[in-house]
Amino acid sequence: MRNLLNFLIKYNYWLLFLALEALSFILLFHYNQYQESYFFNSANAVTGKIYEVSGGIASYFHLKSVNKDLLDRNMELETKIQNLEKTLKAHQVDSLELLSIERLPQGSYMLYKANVINNSLNLTDNYITIDKGWAAGIRPDMGVVDANGVVGIVYETTRNYATVISLLNSRSNISCKIVGSNYFGTLRWDHSDSQHAYLEDLPRHAQFNLGDTVVTSGYSSVFPAGIMVGTVDDMGDSNNGLSYLLKIKLATDFGRISDVRVIARKGYQQQKALEQKSIITNE
Amino acid sequence: MNDWLNKIGWAIGLVLLQVLILNNIHIGEFATPFLYIYFVLKLSSDTPRNQQMLWAFGIGLTIDIFDNTVGINAAAFVLMAFVRPTLLRLFTPRDTYDSFIPGKKVMGSASFLRYLVACVFIHHTALLTIESFSFISFGMLGLRIVLSTALTTLCIVAIEWFRK
Incomplete structure (x- = not known):
């Protein structure tokens, strides 16, 4: 003893x-x-504040490139408007066409502006912290985009901050389709590098070319259809040979995202509750 | 008392340096320097082992909270603090004093470097292995461990040699 x-x-x-x-x-x-343990993540008050200060300083370093992106985007939008006006004039007799354009985006989606205050690229599961929380209307499962394309999905929120599961996260899966065809697949990330992800489960009879644009499918309640995700970089077969596995070059440059918008869809909670209910009844 | 304030200051400084600057460095998407382990590396050789591990746990957990990786840095850092006294005894020349702060002057450059690389390698192996838990690509993992170890060692050597 x-x-x-x-x-x-x-x-x-x-x-x-x-x-x-x-x-x-x-x-x-x-x-x-x-997910409840939010004391231990970067959205809590102390770490959030520190990241906000450092993010505020770091955002100045990106101003030049952000500016360039904005100008590009501006130009793109201006050409789009001109084209639309041209089409409108051509169709002035047909008032139905006008109605359908007006009805499209307004009403069903709300946008909130937010700044990225922390971001990582090299982990297996990368998260982004933004400086808006539930006080500003942000809720879990809302979509996050920047000027170039999809960024991720809101994961947890505190009063003034929120964490976002970026596309560069093994838990991220987003329903996408190739522009022009309506076949859709799931976008996943394999931890290899921050500029590429993989589109899985695309059926074998789908038709597409390298360089085609990939956008969100709109089938999930998170993102509206048609938001830019990336372009097809390389193609291959999935392990079981039943579907394609496409390498996607992501449109968003995760190394320097700073201004993002959070997309809230009106009524998405109702859709979610409905889907949840049908899953339960199936079981 | 003064000694404790000094240590806490160092700890806060190293944590902020790590989470605000170094965590954003990924050379070739592989190598990230983890400089915060410098704190335990420079504790005096007669510091009780328990005290070393508690420091390691506290600093590791703080880094984790900033990084959304709760437990990973803490586990790896505690492991390093646990084996450090053994490594220190192993690599110290016999005729050194009983109590000393590890450094190239006291231990000699070669022994200090051996001690440094061994500690860094153990920490990085534990850290990156736990971090990529679900991944099977050993080659990639090995590459990340070796490159990060080299980078961290280089940073610490630079600090050590410039501090006189």
């Missing part, structure tokens, strides 16, 4: 070592399972 006690006293650091390692792993697995 005394020997045992002496042994324990002499090697007490083993006990502390095992206890601390156990604690770390419990936290690791607990955090992966439950």
